[in-house]
Amino acid sequence: MVGASLAGLSAARALRSAGFTGELTIIGAEEHRPYDRPPLTKEYLRGSWSTAALALEADDEPAARWLLGTPAVSLDASVRRVVLADGRSVSADAVVLATGADAVPHPLLPVGPNVHTVRTRADAERLRAQLRPGRRLVIVGAGFIGTEVAASAVALGADVTLLGQDTVPLRRALGEPVGDFLAGEHRAHGVRLVGPARIADVDRAGDEDVVTALRLADGTVLPADVVVVAIGSRAATGWLAGSGLRLAPEGGVQCDAIGRALAEGTADGASIGRALADGTADGALTGRPADGIVAVGDCAAWWDVGRGTYHRLEHWTGAVERADVVAGVLLGTPGRPARAPYFWSDQYDLRVQVAGVVAGHDELRIEEGSLADRSFLARYYRAGAPVAVLGVNQPRLFTRARRALDRTADDGGTALAS
Ligand code: FAD
Secondary structure, eight states: OBOOSHHHHHHHHHHHHTTOOSOOEEEESSSSOOBOSGGGGTHHHHTOSOHHHHBOOOTTOOOOEEEESOOEEEEETTTTEEEETTSOEEEOSOEEEOOOEEEOOBTTBOSBTTEEOOSSHHHHHHHHTTOOTTOEEEEEOOSHHHHHHHHHHHHTTOEEEEEOSSSSTTHHHHOHHHHHHHHHHHHHTTOEEEOSOOEEEEEEETTTTEEEEEEETTSOEEEOSEEEEOSOEEESOGGGTTSSBOBOTTSSEEEOTTSEEEBTTSOOHHHHHHHHHTTOSSTTOOSOEEEEEEEOGGGEEEEETTTTEEEEOOOHHHHHHHHHHHHHHHTTOOOOOOSOOEEEEEETTEEEEEEEOOTTOSEEEEEEEETTTTEEEEEEEETTEEEEEEEESOHHHHHHHHHHHHHHHHHTTHHHHO
16 A cells, blocks of 8 residues: 555555455555544644544554555556655555645745645644634635635634635535535634635745735735635645556546556546447456556546546545455455445534535535525436435435435436435
């Protein structure tokens, strides 16, 4: 396993529980044992969870050799040899790529004394130390990380400005009514929403390069004591350049629909998709996957048969469920991802849960509850067919709707309709 976090640990667990008794080596760039990332913008940032609570490992974890605190710097896919930054190398019968993603840096706002991204435990600890009552926090990027940091910073008493590409955070990600609803929640908690906004310049003070204000293209000046950059993530796959594996132009290890990393120069996803569509392929097994190499979690761009594209799923549950799939691949018992993609987000007292793929929907219906009650179920449709479901503070109904959505993948859409 290269990557000692959720996907790597889940793959190790899946291999062991499927009966694998061989040697497992888990290589990690961070010196920590696997920990959970979702709390980094939530409970851990607010200080209500301890470091111990973040740990992903239980007492009965699979036996493995851990090589932590040293990143892998190269892979030769033809012989499955991984070289580490400290000069050591590991050769294996199979390699699981699970190196996750990194926060995308902002060209005008590199991480500095009071500029942060939030991807690691160290990032969250550094940010938390600067979030005190009354401090002016400007968050650049109003996606899930940005909005969750805003909610946690409000709880810590900070004065929060959220800067987005749209007038309403998450409108593009979740559709207009839901985006508007969440914007209203942030405003009601005192968050200043600014957008669409382009940063033209940054004021700095002192020798230490402390940012004091952001200057927007429209002339607005936003004074800042602390800045968080949350403009997305990119797959941590730079170390795979020259490995012989195909990397997506926008990042990510290109894989077939069951997580097998594709070798450079083999049939691309489009031809795999065509072969599937015209029935000339058995499952997603067209093209030449590299022998014994799979990728899972945030670093992996799996071929999405339904949508005919590679898709890098950056969700906690996907990393866990797909680890079972890649373990099956390596043990010669391949299955398929059984469920629709799922993620959640906690903001204030709201639990937002989403299953399916919202992008590309052409209709959104609020089908249970209401926005005014702050508790509802929304369904997203494309050409009349359900493609995603979202619940806000509706765990039971959401769970039922999610199961129905999972079934639609198998029965052509009738389950949800019934
Ligand atoms: P990661 O957890 O990123 O782990 C990859 C590991 O590989 C890291 O430890 C990294 O240091 C290591 N690595 C990188 N390069 C190398 C290398 N060359 N050699 C060795 N090791 C390397 N999902 C949800 O569904 N709901 C949420 O509310 C939610 N909140 C989130 C909040 C935050 C702040 C973040 C960052 C993510 C959140 N997610 C959430 C997403 C979820 O945490 C990720 O999908 C999940 O962590 C992916 O696991 P992973 O193991 O693929 O990658």
